Amino acid sequence: MQNILVFLLVFGIIVVVHEFGHFYFAKRAGILVREFSIGFGPKIFFHRKGETTYTIRLLPVGGYVRMAGYEEEADLRAGMPVTLMLNDKQVVEKIDIQNKHQSVDSLPLEVTSFDLEDELFISGRVDGVDEIETYTVSETALLIEKDGTMLQIAPRKRQFQSASLPNRMLTNFAGPLNNFILAIVAFMLLGFMQGGVPSSEPLIGEVQPDAPAAEAGLETGDRILSIEGNEISSWMDMVGVIEQSPDTALDFEVKKTNGTVTEMTITPQADENSDAGKVGIGQTMDDSLSSKIAYGFVQPWSIVMQIFTILGSFLTGGFSLDQLGGPVAIYATTQTVVRAGAIGVISWIGFLSVNLGIMNLLPIPALDGGKLLLNIIEGIRKKPISEEKEGLITLVGVGFLLVLMLAVTWNDIQTFFLN
Structure with missing residues (x-):
C-alpha cells in the first residue's frame, strides 16, 4: 500500500x-479553460470555481487541461431533449444535457439547432409543440454534461485557435x-x-572496509592524479576507467592528504549484477x-x-x-x-x-x-x-x-x- x-x-x-x-498560460492568454482534471475515466469528484471545473477521475495515472476549441460542445446534438434554465431576461444560463431534474423555472426543449460559438442561440420545440422557439444563450452559460460535470460554453473569441x-x-x-x-x-x-x-573532483570520500581500495591503502580525502599514466581530472573520468577494467590491475598515482604523491596498484572487482569494475569508494560531498x-x-x-x-x-x-x-x-x-x-x-x-x-x-x-x-x-x-x-x-x-x-x-x- x-x-x-x-x-x-x-x-x-x-x-x-x-x-x-498549460492552465496558467492559457488563462493568461484569455483562453477558456473548461476543465482541469487529475486522472482519466469516470468522474468521482468535481468542484467548480470561476469558469473552470476541477475534477478528479477514477484512473489516477495522468491528467489533462480541457481548453476551449479542442473538442465539440460535449454531446449536444439536434433532436436531443435538454433542460434550459433561463434568467429574468429569458437568456439561457444553463443547458442540462442530463435532462433529469426539472424545476419550476426550467424549460424542457427538444433541440433542433444551436450555435454556442458565434451567434450564441439554441432552438427547439418546447413540450412537443411543433412551433420552434429560439433562445439567446449567455456567453457564460453552463453546459451540464451527462455525468453531471458543469462546463462553461466557449464563444469563438475564447477558444484556443483565437x-x-x-x-x-x-x-x-x-x-x-x-x-x-x-x-x-x-x-x-x-x-x-x-x-x-557529490563533488565532481576525483577526491576519495567513504572507503568501504575490505574493498580493493582499502586494501591498497586509499583513504578519505586522497586525490587521484592518474590511472595507468592517463591524467584524471574528474570523478567521472576515474569511474569510467575503473568500471571498464574489472579484474584488471591498474596503476594509480595518488596525492595523499598530507601532500605526498604515491603510487599504488588496485584491481577492481567485477560487480555481481553488471560486471562493471568496482573498488569500493564513494564521492566526497561539497557543502558550499x-x-x-x-x-x-x-x-x-x-x-x-x-x-x-x-x-x-x-x-x-x-x-x-x-x-x-x-x-x-x-x-x-x-x-x-x-x-x-x-x-x-x-x-x-x-x-x-x-x-x-x-x-x-x-x-x-x-x-x-x-x-x-x-x-x-x-x-x-x-x-x-x-x-x-x-x-x-x-x-x-x-x-x-x-x-x-x-x-x-x-x-x-x-x-x-x-x-
Missing part, C-alpha cells in the same frame, strides 16, 4: 505541475517548462537535505551554498544529456525497448525509491519530471512538441493548417504513441514480473 501511495503521489505531483503550466500564435506557443510549451522548473527545485532541495552534493544551488541545474542537465543519448540511439540503430519505461517500470522502481526515504522520493520526482518534460517536447503529433511544430509551420506559412489536416496528423500521432505505450508496457511487465 505504501508503494502504491508513493507512486500516486509522485505521479500526481508531476502531472499536476505539468498541467498547471489566441495569438505566440500565446498558443507559450501555452503548449508551458507544461514541459513547468516540469523542468520542478526538477530544478527538487534537486536544489535535495542538495540542502543531503547537506551537500553555491554547489547546492548549482545542483538544481547541473543534475537535470545531466539527465537531459542521458536522454539525448538514448534518443540518438534511434538513429544509430542501437535502440532497445529496455531503454524506455512506462507506468509499470515507474511503479516497480518506486518500490526501491520508497526504501531510500524522502531523499529517494524527491530525487525520483526530479528524474521523472525531466523525463516527462523532454518526452513531451518530442516533435510527435499529439504531444506538446508536435503542437509546437505545427505552430512553427503556421508561423512560416503565415496561416494555420486546416482543422482536417491537423486532426489527421494528431490521429496518426495518437496511434503511434498508443502502439509504443503498449510495446513498452508489455516489455516492462516481462522485465519486472515475468522474468
